[in-house]
């Protein structure tokens with residue numbers, strides 16, 4: 001999946017789980033989306049740039065919606 005991740009920006013989606021770009025010990029995204037956003041805000045002090053919905057095609061070609069948050073290092 002295409003993200004816009006750099007060292008300064010993280011893209012958290014309910015669709016994909018990955019390692020936190022800062023501490024690398026915490027999984028962010030997936031079913032723990034709320035906790036992931038809180039982790040970036042409270043543990044690392046990043047700021048929230050955007051929250052919204054996005055749509056992707058799953059492996060079967062069905063369109064599914066997911067929630068995304070974009071946070072930036074400050």
Ligand SMILES: [Zn+2]
Pocket residue numbers: 020021022023024025026039043044
């Ligand atoms: Zn972290």
